[in-house]
Amino acid sequence: MNMQTLVGIPASSGIAIGQAYCFLNTEIQVHRYIITDPLSETNRLLLALARAREQLVQIREQAKAQVGEDEAAIFEAQILFLEDSILLDTTTNDIASSYINTEAAWSDTIDALAKKFDVMTDELFRARAADIRDVGKRVLRELLGQNNNSLDLIKPSIIVACDLAPSDTVRLDKKLVLAFCTAEGGPTSHTAILAKAMGLPAVVGLGSALLDIKTGDPLTVDGERGQVIVHPDESTCKALSKRKKEIDQQIKVDMRMSESPAQTVDGHRVEVVANVGSLDDAVSTLDNGGEGIGLLRTEFLYLDSQNAPTEENQLEIYQAMLDAMGNRPVVVRTLDAGGDKNLPFLELSHEANPFLGWRAIRICLDKPDLFKTQLRALLRASPGHNLRIMFPMIATLDELRRAKTFISEARNEVLATGQAVAEEIQIGIMVEIPSVVVLAEHFAREVDFFSIGTNDLTQYTFAAERTNDKVAHLGDACHPAILRQIGRVIQVGHDAGIWVGVCGELAGDPDAIPILLGLGLDEFSIAPPSIPKVKAIIRRLSMTDSRTLAIDALNLESADDVRQLVHTGVPRVSNHDSTHKITS
C-alpha cells in the first residue's frame, strides 16, 4: 500500500499512531429486486439478526461495566426488538409473498413500524421510533456486509468520521480512543472540543479523501501540523514516535509545575481555569492544577435523556462538582441548547439557520419551568461554595434583565422552602454576540463578570458557521477583528471594576496567549489537559513585552499576520498605510 498524506486543520495537539476505526454516519442505500429463492433470503435474514444480536450483547456488557445499568438497558431493549416475532414474521411473510430481497423487505418492515411510533401522542413512546430505526440499520449493515455505524470500539483506535455530533460520542468508550480525524468541521467543532477535553490529538476538515480509509488501516495523526498519514512507512512511524516521546516528556515537565501559579517573569498573575463538561473533567481539572472552573457546560446533563433532568438530579450533580472543587470558583453556564446541540426532549424543529435561531438563553426565557428548575438546583447547591452563574447567547440588555429576574424568583422559591442559598453568587454573561461588545458599557454595569466565548464571537463576527468546513478559513479567532473586540471588552470591564475571561478555544492557543495576556485578560479558561502547558507558557512571558505585542497585533490586518508577528516578533510589512493605529 502506498503511503498517503492528508492535510487538514489542527484541532487538538498530540501525536497518535494506530489503526483506523471508520464511523460512517451515512444513509444506507437499499436496492430492491426480485428474488427466486425465498428460503435462502429468509436464512440471510436470520443470520444477520443473529450477528446483530451478538454485537448488541457485547455492547450491553461493555455498557454495564463502563457506564451503568441504566445505559445498558437501552441495548437490552434493542436486543428484545431483534427477538421480536413481529419484525421477523412481517419480513419473512413479505419475502415469501412478494419475492423481494431481504434488505427491501426488512427496511419496509422497520419503516412501517417506526412510523406507527412516530405518531404516538406521548414523546417517550415517539422516541422509540429512533431505537427501532437504529436496530433496523444495524441489521441492514449486516445484510449488506458494511461496517456498522456505531462507535462500539473493541480495541484502541483512531476514529475516522465525516463529523461527530455530541449524540454520536455520548456512549463512546473514551479509554479506547487514540485520536480523532474528521472530513468536515472546523477548529471549534464538537470533535475539536471533545478531543481537547480528553487530551487527545485531532485533525479536522480533512476533506472527502479521508472517507476512503477503511477500518483497520494503519494511520498516524499529527495534531500539531494537522496531518494524517495513511499506510505510513517505517521511517515516518519512527520519526513520529520520536516526536511523540518528546511531547510526552514536555507534558511531564509542565505537569510537575502545574500547581505553581501562572505568573509572568515580571510578576503579573492571571487565573488559569478549566472548561468542563462532566464530573470526570472536574477531577481532571484538579489533577492538572486548574484554579477553578471557568465554564461548566451543563448540556451533558440533558444530552442522553428523553426527559429534562429533575431538580433533584441536577442538584446531586452540581453538589458533586462544587464539593470536588472546594472553595475554588465554579462558573456554571446555564443550558446552552440549540445551534449544533439538539436535545431530544426539547423537540427543536428544523431551522434554516440553527446558530441564528432559537437557542441557549432564548429557549430558557421561553421555557420558565425548564430554566427555573436548573436555577433552583444551582442555588440549592451553592451554600459553602464559590458558585458563579453565567448566561449564554445574551444579545440584549432586556434578555439579561429577564434572566436575572428568573434568578431572583428561583432564589425566593428556594428560600421559601426553608433551604439556604449562598450570600454571594456572581452573575455574568458570555460575550459571544457582537451587539454585547458594542454596548459593553451598559452590560458591565449589570453583571459581575464577562466571559468571552471566542468560538461563537468569531462565527457571528465573520458570519461564518463554525461547523461548515467550506468557510473554516473564516474561523480563526486570532484575527485583529476579534482581538480588538476582546481588547475593548477587557478595557470596559476593568473600567467598571469587573473581571474578564476567555472561555473559547483561543485561550488555549499558544499564539494567542501572549496577546490575550497583553490585553489584560484576567482569566484563561481551557480544556483541563491543556492547563499545565498554558501555565508554563505564561510563566515564560513578560507582561511588558506582551503589552507591546498586543498593541502591534491589534494594528494588523489578518489572522495570518498576527500569527506571523507572534512567531517572528516582526510585523509583516503592509502595502497599506495604517492610518487608524491603536496606540494604547
Added chain:
Amino acid sequence: MIAENIKILNKQGLHARPAATFVQTAKKFQSKITVYNVTKRNGPVDAKNILGILSLGVMLGDDITLNFEGIDAEQALKAMCDLIKSNFGESD
C-alpha cells in the same frame, strides 16, 4: 384461562426499561399471555413481544387487562402482577 385487571402506577409507564423487564418476565413462562390497554383501547398484544407492548402506549394511570392461558398460568399471573405492583423497581 385467567385474567386480571391492573393499574399501571410507575412513572415511565410500559416504556424503555419497564417494558423490557415486563417482556423478560413474560418470557419465563410457557403460557400464552396477552395484554390489553383498557384506557386507550389498544391491543390485545402478545406480552412476550416488546414492540407489541410498546405499541400499546401504556402510561402512568392506564388500566390494563392481562390474560393467561397455559399450564403455568397461575405462576405467571402472580409474577407479572408482583412486577407491576412493585412499580418495576423504580425508586420514585
